[in-house]
Amino acid sequence: MxxxxxxxxxxxxxxxxxxxxxxxxxxxxxxxxxxxxxLFSSWMRFEAAVFLSHIVxxxxxxxxxxxxxxEKTGRNVASELGxxxxxxxxxxxxxxxxxxGLLYWVFPWLGFNRQPELVAHVLGLGLASLTSxxxxxxxxxxxxxxxxx
Numbered sequence: 001m002x003x004x005x006x007x008x009x010x011x012x013x014x015x016x017x018x019x020x021x022x023x024x025x026x027x028x029x030x031x032x033x034x035x036x037x038x039l040f041s042s043w044m045r046f047e048a049a050v051f052l053s054h055i056v057x058x059x060x061x062x063x064x065x066x067x068x069x070x071e072k073t074g075r076n077v078a079s080e081l082g083x084x085x086x087x088x089x090x091x092x093x094x095x096x097x098x099x100x101g102l103l104y105w106v107f108p109w110l111g112f113n114r115q116p117e118l119v120a121h122v123l124g125l126g127l128a129s130l131t132s133x134x135x136x137x138x139x140x141x142x143x144x145x146x147x148x149x
Contacts, residue, residue, distance in 0.1 A: 018069060022133050025064035030125055033057030037121060046117055050099050050124070054092040057125075058085070070141035080140060087135035091128040099124035 037053035044052075062084045073080060102120035107113070 018137070019133060021069045022065060022136070023129070025068050026061050026129050026132065028064055029057045029061035030122075032060045033125065034118070034121060041117070046103065047096070047100055050096055050121060051092060054088070054095055058088045058091075065136060065141070070137070071143070073141050074144035083140040083142075084136065087132060087140050090135065091132045094128040094131065095121075095124040097124075098127050 033053050033056060035053075036056040037049045040049035040052050062081055066080065075083075099120045102123060103116055107116045107120065112119075
């Protein structure tokens with residue numbers, strides 16, 4: 001019994017807890033992102049709507065992750081948000097490439113046609129969230145004065 005407790009406690013290291021909180025905070029921004037994309041899609045092309053909705057989601061995610069996930073960095077909000085935006089440039093590129101690639105090439109090839117825009121967008125966001133955690137923890141919210149700081 002003591003061995004199983006020890007193993008379960010080691011799984012919930014501070015880094016695992018931080019990742020779980022990141023997933024929850026980023027996950028809370030996903031409905032905002034998707035809702036914005038649906039709204040934007042009513043008057044612009046899907047590709048542009050994915051891009052603009054990502055910005056709305058990014059601002060939401062910044063607020064939530066700053067509040068709930070990462071420790072104070074010693075930087076001002078403009079610096080943190082700027083770094084957050086740099087990481088999100090990579091994230092939006094991943095989201096856009098995966099979403100558009102799935103919608104226009106993979107899904108037609110598979111014959112998949114159930115809410116293809118929604119599914120493509122959700123999958124694109126999911127993949128980008130993995131690399132975003134690494135970027136945000138090692139760059140966006142890196143403490144001032146550290147190697148990348």
